[in-house]
Amino acid sequence: MNRLAIFDCDGTLVDSQHNICAAMAECFAAAGLERPDDARTRRVVGLSLIEAMRSMLPEAAPERHVALAEEYKLAFQAMRARGLDEEPLYEGMAELVEALDAEGWLLGVATGKSDRGLALCLEHHGLRARFVSLQTADRHPSKPHPSMIEAAMAEAGAAPHSTLMIGDTSFDMAMARAAGVTAIGVGWGYHDAEDLRRAGAHHIVETPQEILELTKALV
DSSP states (O other), rough: OEEEEOOOTTTBBBBBBHHHHHHHHHHHHHOOOOOOOOOHHTTBBBHHHHHHHHHHTSOOOOHHHHHHHHHHHHHHOOOOOTOOOOOBOOHHHHHHHHHHHTTEEEEEEOOSSSSSHHHHHHHTTOOHHHHHHHEOOSSOTTTTSTHHHHHHHHHHHEEEEEEEEEEESHHHHHHHHHHHHHEEEEETSSHHHHHHHHHOSSSESSSHHHHHHHHHHHH
């Protein structure tokens, strides 16, 4: 059975919080709403856009959530057109991806990004060819539904016992638990360690090197 390591993107592979917070602020302003606090925005990173808006404005009508999601997309596209959408890799992540690939792990991504956004991000960092499975919010229910992990395992020919989910949010950990795979929480992202533990993280790491060490013992 193949070994599969699935990564979240925002907050795990790349640090995109500046872009996300800026786009959220712009879409709220366009809708005549008060700018949300950045900490509040970081709490919804990883959810699909409509689910994120539902979490941000639970009292609003469903059609308002849909409209805000579209405004967010427009704001992000405008930032990209202005060259303001840099999403740097976290230190050590490129080396981790290369090392896991070299050791025979198949690699995937499960993210709340769109297909287009994920492709642009991975291509920018020269990582696209490393991943055999790319699962996004365009084709799946929002995290923590296990659909993305289940699809990635099917594509990679992996089973739950030989699959890892590596992410920075409670949504990633809950998704991993729902799919029956090992949940690895990273300490450099957008949810704190206690949130990750409560959501079911089997392990919490502070550096990419710790993930590589874990893989030698886990599967």
